[in-house]
Amino acid sequence: MDYKVNKVNPGDEFRICPSCGYRDGFHSMFRKEGGHMKWLFICPSCHNVFDIGYTAPSF
Numbered sequence: 884m885d886y887k888v889n890k891v892n893p894g895d896e897f898r899i900c901p902s903c904g905y906r907d908g909f910h911s912m913f914r915k916e917g918g919h920m921k922w923l924f925i926c927p928s929c930h931n932v933f934d935i936g937y938t939a940p941s942f
């Protein structure tokens with residue numbers, strides 16, 4: 884794993900990057916973790932990875 888996953892509380896909306904302030908949303912990525920798929924979000928501007936507590940429904 885060559886990146887850091889930043890835990891984030893998204894509140895009512897997760898659109899603006901907490902690291903760089905980019906305002907137009909995120910790319911998605913998925914990573915297997917403890918028998919399920921974590922749904923992670925990558926900022927297209929600064930490329931930080933965020934975990935808002937989502938798990939992909941099925942894989």
Ligand SMILES: [Zn+2]
Nearest residue numbers: 900903926929
């Ligand atoms: Zn960013």
